[in-house]
Amino acid sequence: xxxxxxxxxxxxxxxxxxxxxxxxxxxxxxxxxxxxxxxxxxxxxxxxxxxxxxxxxxxxxxxxxxxxxxxxxxxxxxxxxxxxxxxxxxxxxxxxxxxxxxxxxxxxxxxxxxxxxxxxxxxxxxxxxxxxxxxxxxxxxxxxxxxxxxxxxxxxxxxxxxxxxxxxxxxxxxxxxxxxxxxxxxxxxxxxxxxxxxxxxxxxxxxxxxxxxxxxxxxxxxxxxxxxxxxxxxxxxxxxxxxxxxxxxxxxxxxxxxxxxxxxxxxxxxxxxxxxxxxxxxxxxxxxxxxxxxxxxxxxxxx
Amino acid sequence: xxxxxxxxxxxxxxxxxxxxxxxxxxxxxxxxxxxxxxxxxxxxxxxxxxxxxxxxxxxxxxxxxxxxxxxxxxxxxxxxxxxxxxxxxxxxxxxxxxxxxxxxxxxxxxxxxxxxxxxxxxxxxxxxxxxxxxxxxxxxxxxxxxxxxxxxxxxxxxxxxxxxxxxxxxxxxxxxxxxxxxxxxxxxxxxxxxxxxxxxxxxxxxxxxxxxxxxxxxxxxxxxxxxxxxxxxxxxxxxxxxxxxxxxxxxxxxxxxxxxxxxxxxxxxxxxxxxxxxxxxxxxxxxxxxxxxxxxxxxxxxxxxxxxxxxxxxxxxxxxxxxxxxxxxxxxxxxxxxxxxxxxxxxxxxxxxxxxxxxxxxxxxxxxxxxxxxxxxxxx
Numbered sequence: 001x002x003x004x005x006x007x008x009x010x011x012x013x014x015x016x017x018x019x020x021x022x023x024x025x026x027x028x029x030x031x032x033x034x035x036x037x038x039x040x041x042x043x044x045x046x047x048x049x050x051x052x053x054x055x056x057x058x059x060x061x062x063x064x065x066x067x068x069x070x071x072x073x074x075x076x077x078x079x080x081x082x083x084x085x086x087x088x089x090x091x092x093x094x095x096x097x098x099x100x101x102x103x104x105x106x107x108x109x110x111x112x113x114x115x116x117x118x119x120x121x122x123x124x125x126x127x128x129x130x131x132x133x134x135x136x137x138x139x140x141x142x143x144x145x146x147x148x149x150x151x152x153x154x155x156x157x158x159x160x161x162x163x164x165x166x167x168x169x170x171x172x173x174x175x176x177x178x179x180x181x182x183x184x185x186x187x188x189x190x191x192x193x194x195x196x197x198x199x200x201x202x203x204x205x206x207x208x209x210x211x212x213x214x215x216x217x218x219x220x221x222x223x224x225x226x227x228x229x230x231x232x233x234x235x236x237x238x239x240x241x242x243x244x245x246x247x248x249x250x251x252x253x254x255x256x257x258x259x260x261x262x263x264x265x266x267x268x269x270x271x272x273x274x275x276x277x278x279x280x281x282x283x284x285x286x287x288x289x290x291x292x293x294x295x296x297x298x299x300x301x302x303x
Numbered sequence: 304x305x306x307x308x309x310x311x312x313x314x315x316x317x318x319x320x321x322x323x324x325x326x327x328x329x330x331x332x333x334x335x336x337x338x339x340x341x342x343x344x345x346x347x348x349x350x351x352x353x354x355x356x357x358x359x360x361x362x363x364x365x366x367x368x369x370x371x372x373x374x375x376x377x378x379x380x381x382x383x384x385x386x387x388x389x390x391x392x393x394x395x396x397x398x399x400x401x402x403x404x405x406x407x408x409x410x411x412x413x414x415x416x417x418x419x420x421x422x423x424x425x426x427x428x429x430x431x432x433x434x435x436x437x438x439x440x441x442x443x444x445x446x447x448x449x450x451x452x453x454x455x456x457x458x459x460x461x462x463x464x465x466x467x468x469x470x471x472x473x474x475x476x477x478x479x480x481x482x483x484x485x486x487x488x489x490x491x492x493x494x495x496x497x498x499x500x501x502x503x504x505x506x507x508x509x510x511x512x513x514x515x516x517x518x519x520x521x522x523x524x525x526x527x528x529x530x531x532x533x534x535x536x537x538x539x540x541x542x543x544x545x546x547x548x549x550x551x552x553x554x555x556x557x558x559x560x561x562x563x564x565x566x567x568x569x570x571x572x573x574x575x576x577x578x579x580x581x582x583x584x585x586x587x588x589x590x591x592x593x594x595x596x597x598x599x600x601x602x603x604x605x606x607x608x609x610x611x612x613x614x615x616x617x618x619x620x621x622x623x624x625x626x627x628x629x630x631x632x633x634x635x636x637x638x639x640x641x642x643x644x645x646x647x648x649x650x651x652x653x654x655x656x657x658x659x660x661x662x663x664x665x666x667x668x669x670x671x672x673x674x675x676x677x678x679x680x681x682x683x
Contacts, residue, residue, distance in 0.1 A: 202374055203407035205394045207421030207472065217420075221411050 029281070036274035037067040047271050071275040081259065081276065085283065088256040091170060091245075092238035095177035096185075099234050100227065102178065103185035107226075110186070111193035122190070125183050137176055137247050144172050144248070168250035176244040181237070185230035192226025193219070236284055256280055314524060315539075316349035323386075325350040325508050326371070326476065331380030333366050333532075340366040342532035343380070353502050353509045355523035357516060359555075363532040364512045368478050371510060372401045385475060395424075400474035404481040406465035408453040414440070414464050415449040421472040439467040442501070459490050466498075470505070477502075479511040483518060495521045516556050520544070528552050544603075550681050553601040560607070560648040561681070562600045566592050574680055575619075576600050580646050582622045587676045602678030607650035607671050609638050609663065614672035621672040624648075626665055638663065640671055 038047040049063040075081045110121045128136060143149045146163035154160045166172050196219065204214035242257030249255070256276065263273035316322035324347035333341040341363040348354045356364040369375045370382060373394035382389045389397060400421070408417050418439050422432045440446045443463035453461055462482070469477055482498065483491040499522050502509050513519050519526045520540040527537045528551075536548045547553035550561065564578035574591035576598050577583050584600050592598050608614070614621045627647055628639035637651045650671055663669065 197405060197407060199403045199405050199407040200409060202372075202394070203401075203403055203409075203468075204420070205374075206372060206401045207468070208395050208424030210393075210395055213424070218409055222409075 032274045032277055034067075035270050036071055036272075036278050037069065038271045039068070039070065040269050040271055045270070046268055071271045072279070074272060075275055075279060080254070081256075084254045084256045084259040085279070087254045088239050088241075089283070091173055091177070091253075091255060092235050092241070095174050095181070095238050096231050096235040098174055099178045099181055099185045100231060103182055103230060104189055104223075104227070106182075107186045107189035107193055110190050111196075118194075125186050125190075128183065133180065134243065137180070137244060140172070140176055140179065140248060141167060144175065167248065168253075170249070170253060172248035172250075173245050173253060173255075176248045177234075177238050177241060180244065181234040184233040188229040188233065189223060189226040192223045192229075196222055232288070239284060240280060314351070316352070317347065317525060322349055324348060324383075325352070325385055326510070327383040328367070329381045329383065331367070331370065331377045331382060333363070333370060333375060334378045339532050341370070341377075344532065344534055346527060346534060346537065348508060348510060350508055351502075351506050353499065353522055353524045354511070355519035355526045356510065356512045356529055357519040357526050357555075358514065358529035360514060362529040364514075364529050365480060366532075367529075368401070368480055368510065368512045371476070372399060372478055373397050398474055399476040399478055400469040400472055401478040401480065402465050402469040402482050404484055406453075406461050406485075408461060408464055408468070410453050413450050413452055414445060414456070417453070417464055418468045418471050420468065425472065435471060439471050442470070443467045458485055458487075459494070462486060462494065466501075470501075470507075474507070476508045476510060479509060481513055482511060484513075484515075491518070492521075498522060520556075528555060530555075546679055547601065547681075549683050550599060550601070553679070553681060558604050558649055558651075559601050560604065562602075564598060564600065566594050566596045566598050569594055573675060574598075576680070580622065580642055580644050583619055584678070585619050585675055586678055586680050588680045592680065592682050596682075599681035599683075600678055601681055602673055604637065604649040604651040605635075605653070606677035607648070607673050609640060609650045609652065609669050609671055611663075611667070611669060614670055616672060617670065620675065620677075621670055623668065623670055626663055626667045626669055629663070629665065640669060642671075 035047055038049060040046060041048040043050075049066045051063055052059060055062075106125075110118060110125075113121055141148075144167040145151075146165060146167070148167070150166070151160075151163040155163065166175070200218050200222070201211075201214045204218045205211060209217060240257045240260075241255065242261055245253050245255040245258055246261075249258075260273050260276045260280075263269045263276060267273075326346075326348040328344060328346040328348075331341055331344050332339065344363070344367065356367060358364045366375060370377055371384075371389075373389065373392060373396075376390075384397070384399070409420065412420065415436055418436045419432050422435060427435070436449070437446070440449055443466055445460060445463055445467065448456060448460060453464065456464065462485070466482070469479075479498075483494050486494060495518060498509075511519070511522065520543075523540060525537060525539055526543050528535045528543065530551055536543060536552045538546070538548075543552060543556055547556065547559075553559045553561065562576070562578040562580055562584065564576040564580075564584075566574055567577045567583065568575045569591045570585075572587055572589065573585050574588045575583055575585045578600065586600060609626075622642050624640040624642040626638055627641040628637075630637040630639075633654070635651050635653050637649060639647050640650060641647050648671065
C-alpha cells in the first residue's frame with residue numbers, strides 16, 4: 001500500500017467509531033430529546049409538532065417555538081418518577097455490589113488456576129450466553145416460585161416449614177440481575193488479575209505482608225480498573241433493566257425501565273417516555289464523566 | 304576505597320574452621336512432582352559474604368534462592384539462618400529480603416511508598432519511616448524521584464528503587480535474583496561495582512543468583528557453580544577460574560581448551576598425560592591420578608603462547624599447527640590454531656604494544672606452547 005493509501009486507511013479507521021457514534025447514538029439521542037420537547041397528540045406519529053420540509057425555514061422556526069419543557073416539569077410533579085429513578089438506582093447498586101461479591105472470588109480463582117484449564121473456565125463463564133436470556137430468566141421463575149425447586153429443596157432438607165416468598169419481590173430481581181450480569185463482572189476483573197505479575201504479591205509478602213494483607217494492599221488496588229469496568233457494565237444496564245423486574249419483580253417493584261415501557265406502550269405517551277429516557281441517560285452519563293475526569297486528573301498528577 | 308580493598312583481600316571466613324556460617328543449607332532437596340530441582344544440596348554462607356549462585360537456567364539456583372526467601376519449602380533437609388531453623392517460617396516473618404528479577408515494584412505506588420512499604424508493615428512510626436526512606440533514596444541516588452511512579456522511571460532507576468526497597472528493612476540477608484539482568488551492558492558493569500561498594504558499606508550478607516559468569520566473578524567473594532540441582536564447586540573467583548575441579552566448571556567459566564588423554568607417568572609433583580591430539584603434556588599436580596588412568600588437561604587461551612619458533616620445551620607442552628582464524632578484540636587478539644590432527648584450539652595474547660612488527664597471519668605454521676603450571680588436570 002502506498003504511503004498516501006496507508007494514511008487514508010488510518011484516517012478511515014479512526015472515522016469508523018466516530019461515524020458509529022454519530023449515526024447510532026447521537027442522532028437517535030437528538031431525536032429522543034426532540035420528542036421529549038414535544039406534546040402528545042392523537043396522530044401518527046403521536047406527538048406535535050411534526051417537521052415538514054414543505055413548510056420551509058419559517059415553518060421550521062414556528063415548530064421550534066412550539067417546543068416546551070412541560071414534560072420535564074411533569075416528571076418533577078409526579079412523585080412516581082422520582083421514586084422509580086431512586087428505586088432503580090438502589091436496586092442496580094445493590095445488585096452490582098452482590099455481583100461484585102460473587103464475581104471477584106470467581107475471577108480470582110480463575111486467574112490462579114493453572115494455565116492449561118483457564119480457557120475451559122473462561123468458556124464456562126460465557127456458556128450461559130448460549131441459551132436465550134429470556135429463557136434463563138423464565139427458568140428462574142420455576143426455581144423461585146413458592147412450589148419451585150428452591151423451596152422444595154429447603155422443605156425437603158427441613159430448613160423451612162413453609163415456602164419462602166421470593167418470586168415477585170426485590171430479592172428475585174437481585175437474583176435475576178446478579179445471575180444475568182455475572183459474566184460482565186467476572187471477565188474484566190479476570191483480565192485485570194490475569195495480567196498481574198505474580199511476583200508483586202510475593203514482593204509484598206517478602207516485605208512483611210501476610211497473604212491477606214498482600215491481597216488488600218497490592219492485588220485488590222491493582223485490580224481496580226477491572227472492578228470499575230465490571231461495575232459499570234453491570235450497573236448501567238441494570239438501572240434501565242426492564243425484562244428482569246417485569247418477569248421476576250412484584251407489583252410494588254418500581255423500576256424506571258418498566259415505567260418507561262408503560263408510558264410508551266400503555267399510555268402511548270412518546271414525549272413523556274422520551275423525557276424519562278433522557279433524564280435516565282443524564283443520571284448515568286454525568287457521574288461517569290465526572291469520575292473519568294477525576295481519574296484522568298489523578299493519573300496526570302503522578303507524571 | 305583502598306582500605307575496603309584490603310579488608311576484602313583478607314576476608315576469608317570460609318577458610319577459618321572456627322567461623323560459624325550465617326546461612327547453613329543442610330542436605331536440602333526440592334522436588335516439583337518428579338522433577339528434582341535441588342538435589343541434596345549443602346552450602347555454608349558466612350556473615351558479610353557476597354555469595355553468588357551461578358548456573359545455567361534450570362540448574363536450581365533460583366529455587367534455592369526462593370527457599371531462602373520462603374516462597375518454596377524444601378522437600379527434605381533444612382536451612383538455618385543465624386542459628387535459627389527457617390523450617391515453616393513464612394516469607395513475611397523471615398529477616399531476609401529479596402530483590403526480584405522483574406523488580407516487582409508496586410505500579411500503583413510512588414517510589415517513596417514502594418520503599419516505605421515494608422516499613423509500614425512493621426508498624427514503624429511515621430517520622431522514622433520518612434527518615435529511613437530519605438536515607439535509602441540518597442543511598443541509591445534517587446532523591447529527586449521520590450514522587451514518581453515506577454512507569455515513569457528508566458530501567459536503571461527501577462533497579463535502584465527495587466534495591467532501596469529490599470534494603471529499607473535492613474534485612475540480615477539480601478537475596479538478589481538476577482539483579483542486573485534487565486540492564487544494558489554498560490549500566491550493568493557500573494552497577495556491579497556499586498552493588499559491591501554498597502554491600503561493603505552496609506556490612507550485609509548478599510546472596511545473588513546469576514547466569515552471567517562475568518557478573519559473578521566481578522562481584523562475589525565466593526561462587527557456587529550449580530548444575531542439575533547440585534553444587535559442582537564452591538570457591539573464590541580466582542580458584543574457580545584457575546583451578547576448576549571438573550570438566551563442567553572449567554568449561555562453564557570462561558574459555559578453555561581441553562585435551563583428553565591417558566596418564567603416562569607421575570613424577571615429583573607433576574604428571575604427564577599423553578593426549579589424544581598426539582603430544583604429551585607435563586602438568587603440576589598435587590593429587591595426580593594413577594598411571595594409565597584417563598584424564599583431561601585444561602588450559603585457558605591466555606596461557607597459551609603462539610609463535611613461529613620451536614619452543615625450548617618441545618616436544619613436551621608444545622604442538623605444531625597453523626593459524627586458522629584471527630579475532631582482533633582491541634585489548635587482545637584471539638587465535639584459533641588448527642593442530643596437526645585437526646583439533647582447533649584457542650589462544651589469546653594481550654596487545655601490550657600498539658604495533659607489532661610482522662604479526663602472525665592466516666595459514667601460518669606456528670607452535671603453541673605453555674608452562675607446566677599453566678593448566679590443570681581434570682580427573683572426570
